[in-house]
Amino acid sequence: xxxxxxSTEVELLFGVTCNFFITMASGCTSEDLxxxxxxADDRFHDEGFQEGFDKGTRQGLIEGRNHGATHGARxxxxxxxxxxxxxxxxxxxxxxxxxxxxxxxxxxxxLLALIQSFPHxxxxxxxxxxxxxxxxxxFRQVCSLVxxxxxxxxxxxxxxxxxx
Amino acid sequence: MSWVKSIxxxxxxxxxxxxxxxxxxxxxxxxxMEKRLKDGFRDGMDSGKEASLQHGFNMGFxxxxxxxxxxxxxKGIVSAMQCWCQLQQLDPPRLASVTELLQIxxxxxxxxxxxxxxAQQHLPASVGDITDCISDLSVQHxxxxxxxxxxxxxxxxxxxxxxxxxxxxxxxxxxxxxxMEENLKQLLKSCMNLVYELDFPEELxxxxxxxxxx
Amino acid sequence: xxDSLTALCKLSGHPDSRCWFVAWNPSGTLLASCGGDRAxxxxxxxxxxxxxxxxxxxxxxxxxxxxxxxxxxxxxxxxSFDATACIWRKKDDDxxxxxxxxxxxxxxxxxxxxxxxxxxxxxxRDKSVWVWEVDExxxxxxVSVVNAHTQDVKHVTWHPTQELLASAxxxxxxxxxxxEDDDWVCKATLEGHTSxxxxxxxxxxxQRLASCSDDRTVKIWRECLPGNEPGTDTVGSDLSWKCxxxxxxFHSRTIYDVxxxxxxxxxxxxxxxxxxxxxxEDPTSDPMQPTFFLSVHMPKAHSQDVNCIAWNTxxxxxLASCSDDxxxxxxxxxxxx
Numbered sequence: 001x002x003x004x005x006x007s008t009e010v011e012l013l014f015g016v017t018c019n020f021f022i023t024m025a026s027g028c029t030s031e032d033l034x035x036x037x038x039x040a041d042d043r044f045h046d047e048g049f050q051e052g053f054d055k056g057t058r059q060g061l062i063e064g065r066n067h068g069a070t071h072g073a074r075x076x077x078x079x080x081x082x083x084x085x086x087x088x089x090x091x092x093x094x095x096x097x098x099x100x101x102x103x104x105x106x107x108x109x110x111l112l113a114l115i116q117s118f119p120h121x122x123x124x125x126x127x128x129x130x131x132x133x134x135x136x137x138x139f140r141q142v143c144s145l146v147x148x149x150x151x152x153x154x155x156x157x158x159x160x161x162x163x164x
Numbered sequence: 165m166s167w168v169k170s171i172x173x174x175x176x177x178x179x180x181x182x183x184x185x186x187x188x189x190x191x192x193x194x195x196x197m198e199k200r201l202k203d204g205f206r207d208g209m210d211s212g213k214e215a216s217l218q219h220g221f222n223m224g225f226x227x228x229x230x231x232x233x234x235x236x237x238x239k240g241i242v243s244a245m246q247c248w249c250q251l252q253q254l255d256p257p258r259l260a261s262v263t264e265l266l267q268i269x270x271x272x273x274x275x276x277x278x279x280x281x282x283a284q285q286h287l288p289a290s291v292g293d294i295t296d297c298i299s300d301l302s303v304q305h306x307x308x309x310x311x312x313x314x315x316x317x318x319x320x321x322x323x324x325x326x327x328x329x330x331x332x333x334x335x336x337x338x339x340x341x342x343x344m345e346e347n348l349k350q351l352l353k354s355c356m357n358l359v360y361e362l363d364f365p366e367e368l369x370x371x372x373x374x375x376x377x378x
Numbered sequence: 379x380x381d382s383l384t385a386l387c388k389l390s391g392h393p394d395s396r397c398w399f400v401a402w403n404p405s406g407t408l409l410a411s412c413g414g415d416r417a418x419x420x421x422x423x424x425x426x427x428x429x430x431x432x433x434x435x436x437x438x439x440x441x442x443x444x445x446x447x448x449x450x451x452x453x454x455x456x457x458s459f460d461a462t463a464c465i466w467r468k469k470d471d472d473x474x475x476x477x478x479x480x481x482x483x484x485x486x487x488x489x490x491x492x493x494x495x496x497x498x499x500x501x502x503r504d505k506s507v508w509v510w511e512v513d514e515x516x517x518x519x520x521v522s523v524v525n526a527h528t529q530d531v532k533h534v535t536w537h538p539t540q541e542l543l544a545s546a547x548x549x550x551x552x553x554x555x556x557x558e559d560d561d562w563v564c565k566a567t568l569e570g571h572t573s574x575x576x577x578x579x580x581x582x583x584x585q586r587l588a589s590c591s592d593d594r595t596v597k598i599w600r601e602c603l604p605g606n607e608p609g610t611d612t613v614g615s616d617l618s619w620k621c622x623x624x625x626x627x628f629h630s631r632t633i634y635d636v637x638x639x640x641x642x643x644x645x646x647x648x649x650x651x652x653x654x655x656x657x658x659e660d661p662t663s664d665p666m667q668p669t670f671f672l673s674v675h676m677p678k679a680h681s682q683d684v685n686c687i688a689w690n691t692x693x694x695x696x697l698a699s700c701s702d703d704x705x706x707x708x709x710x711x712x713x714x715x
Contacts, residue, residue: 044197048204049211056212063213064220065227070280072228077236077273084240091365092248103511103519106560121229123222137506137523144481144508144520148247 072121075132079120082139086111089146104145111138228280234375235273235348241372242266242355245364258362265354272347352376380714381673383656383697387428389706391419397700399444399686404451406692411706412442418456418466420473421706428708437464437475444488449495457489463500465518477518481508492536492543497521499543501531507545507555509562526553526564533577537584538640542617544587546575552589552599554617566617568599570624576633582640587619590633590647596657598623598668623668628655628675631683637697639689644711645670646697648684653677654699656711673713680705 090108093101118131125131242265249259352375359369391397392413400411409421409428418434438458445456454466454473461482466473483504490499498510498518509522529548536543543555543562552568552575573592580587587599599619631650638645645657656674663669680701690696697709 040197041200044200045204045207048201048206049208050204052205052208052210053212053215054208055205056209056214057216058212059209060213060216061220061223064217064222065224066280066284068221068224068226069228070277070284071221072225073232073277073280074228076229077232077239077277080233080236081240081243084237084242085244086240087237087371088241088244088248088364088368091368091371092244094367095365103521110561121226123225124218133525137525140481140506141508141520141523144523146247147251 068123071123075120079115079132079135082135083112083115086115086139086142089142104142107138107142107145111135111142114138231276232273234352234378235269235276237375238348238351238355238372239266239269239273241368242269242358245358245362249362254362262358262362265351265358268354269351272344272351276344349376381656381658382712383654383674383676384710384712385679385707386710387426387708389421389428389430389708390704391421391700391706392417392704395704396441396702397685397704397706398442400688400698400700400706401446402688402691402698403447404449404691406690406696409688409698409706409708410445410447410454411700412445412456413704414441416440416442416458418442418445418454418473420454432472434466434473434475437466437478438462440485443486446489446491448491449493453491455489455491455498457486457500459485461486461502463489463498465516467516476516479508479510479518481520481523482506487531488533490534490536490543492541493538494541497536497541499534499536499545501534501545503530505529505531505547507531507534507543507553507562509543509555521560522557522562524555524562524564526555526567527551532575535578535580538580538582539584542584544578544580546578546589548574550575550591552578552587554619556617566619568619568621570597570621571595574632577635579636579638579645581638581643586622586638588636588638588645590636592632594626594629594631594633596625596629596633596636596645596647597621598625598670600666622666623670625657625670628657628672629653634684635686637687637689639694640691641689641694642713644673644689644713646687646689646711648687648699650683651677652680652682652684652701654679654684654687654697654709656697656713658713674711676709679707 086108090105090112093105093108114131114135118127119125120128120132122128242262246259246262246266249262352372356369356372356376358364359372391400391411392415395414397411397413400409402409407422408431410418411421412418416435416438418437419430420432420434421428422431434454434456437456438460440459442456442458445454447454452468454468456464456466458464461480461484463479463486464475465477465479467476479498479500482500482502485503486500487503488501492498496512498512499507500510501507505525505527507524507526508520509524510518511521512518527545527547527549531545531547533546534543535545541557545553545555547553550569550571550573552571553564554566554568555562556565557563568587568589571589571591571593575589575591578587578589585601588596589599590596598621600622602618602620629647629649629651633647633649635648636645637647643659645659647655647657649655654676655672657670658673660669660671679699680703682702684699684701687697687699690698695711695713697711698706699709700706
């Protein structure tokens with residue numbers, strides 16, 4: 001997929017460069033002429049290149065950005081979900097008179113700390129995959145500890161299959 | 165380089181030549197230069213794209229990530245509330261109100277992601293098409309969310325603005341951001357009410373409040 | 379060949395189905411088996427023969443892949459393709475299901491009790507290894523989920539004396555885990571097999587680990603203590619194990635199981651070529667570079683793939699194997715040594 005400049009742009013460019021060439025060519029030796037031709041050749045290419053480069057840069061930005069947005073959004077939605085989930089259970093167990101909450105609280109706090117321990121909005125962070133894997137594992141442990149119903153797990157595992 | 169032949173030599177008086185021949189040479193010259201220009205353009209496009217794609221991806225990734233934090237957390241909070249209600253075997257109406265809120269939140273989140281995907285599918289084929297694409301998106305956006313009676317009109321103006329200004333790239337996920345944001349605020353409010361009604365800990369209430377002011 | 383392997387008894391363990399696994403209880407009096415018929419059976423000796431003492435049914439909805447005894451001998455744990463593991467308590471002559479461990483996303487492939495009896499490990503096709511803690515009231519709590527493997531985890535086993543866990547996977551590796559800050563973490567990855575690692579067995583001391591694979595080899599790994607062994611690059615406090623012996627050329631198909639007799643040191647294998655083999659270590663070889671020789675080979679020990687092999691815990695030379703043909707065979711192994 002690449003861009004074709006519109007006809008007016010070519011006309012303009014062509015006119016300018018053509019004049020330049022004729023000026024250069026008048027009263028020159030054939031060697032000079034040949035150089036001039038090469039120059040014109042390069043110059044047209046360079047001119048096109050610069051134009052293309054600018055537009056390619058802009059298009060690359062748009063394309064990359066759109067692509068990145070969905071990936072970043074998916075991952076963030078998943079991790080934010082874990083955070084909200086763990087935070088809520090932490091609040092519940094903190095106030096609970098129920099015995100044997102120590103292990104649950106510890107796991108919940110570990111999960112919360114884990115999510116905050118790495119820059120999950122940076123796709124070039126080297127350990128992203130690995131750290132996200134750790135978060136998912138911790139989340140599964142938490143689910144088991146708080147004894148969430150199985151239909152909930154089905155609902156969540158859909159999210160875990162997200163390939164990033 | 166075959167087109168070299170078409171260059172008039174310096175000795176020749178260009179205007180003495182047969183006009184048709186000149187035109188032909190001119191045409192060929194034009195054609196070849198146009199081709200060089202196009203080749204250059206194509207090479208430039210590739211290089212430019214290559215140079216900026218990762219940067220764009222990083223930017224988009226960060227933006228996309230930032231957008232989902234609140235709705236994602238809200239979904240997590242209400243999911244946990246729902247699990248708790250199920251484990252406590254709360255009466256059906258109260259459980260139903262939590263479940264209903266969760267479903268709306270999930271829909272809201274899905275819509276946000278769908279919008280971003282839509283933007284990806286509508287990638288412009290050429291620079292000239294970008295403007296078309298912007299208006300396309302605006303049209304769709306008007307159809308999908310500004311057709312309702314609650315439309316303030318503000319967001320519609322915003323997308324029209326984008327149509328005129330080629331230099332600012334549309335980030336379609338921000339389309340209609342106002343009403344989406346208002347919607348999210350509403351969901352946070354509903355969540356707060358439920359936290360209060362179902363007597364969840366104070367700390368949770370505080371956390372949802374914080375999300376609201378974020 | 380002076381060493382011999384004699385079939386003592388053939389049991390139709392799981393008729394019209396596959397028999398996947400057999401396990402001796404700690405006192406060596408009972409043998410538990412499991413299979414594709416979703417049942418666990420417990421066998422006991424009566425005179426010269428072995429009879430089925432109890433059938434554990436209705437615990438699982440799908441194939442029971444592995445079964446294991448608790449160190450005290452009063453509990454059985456079963457791992458099933460229905461994504462759960464069941465804990466059964468011995469009650470008089472029968473067993474009752476006391477707990478169902480849920481959490482794995484899909485097929486649970488193995489379950490193993492730590493020597494202390496307070497920890498249990500499970501592994502699954504979902505690539506994860508779970509460690510569970512048991513309290514006095516028979517309550518199980520998950521203490522860790524470890525996602526170290528990149529593929530299906532086939533087997534888990536504990537070190538005989540330490541709290542060290544080993545797992546084998548479809549990703550061709552063996553991994554070792556230890557507890558660290560309330561979490562179980564992968565401390566070593568043993569690479570060397572070129573295909574799925576199906577099973578693992580520690581020797582009596584726990585200094586060596588045998589692994590068997592789809593690549594038709596058995597590898598013996600040895601722990602290298604930091605700084606003590608030449609030629610190891612141990613980093614920090616992480617474990618370092620290296621392969622000190624590879625048994626290749628003996629098996630013509632996948633080796634599904636390996637068992638290290640804790641009484642005699644003999645190594646037995648169960649193979650996809652239907653054969654059962656017993657190896658012994660050459661006592662004159664360097665313990666750091668041991669050589670093993672084939673002591674006995676019983677070709678066509680079963681009519682189909684041999685899935686599991688298990689040495690009796692108390693009676694030296696008593697060996698049990700089971701197969702895809704649904705049969706269990708109890709063998710007597712005798713060596714001149």
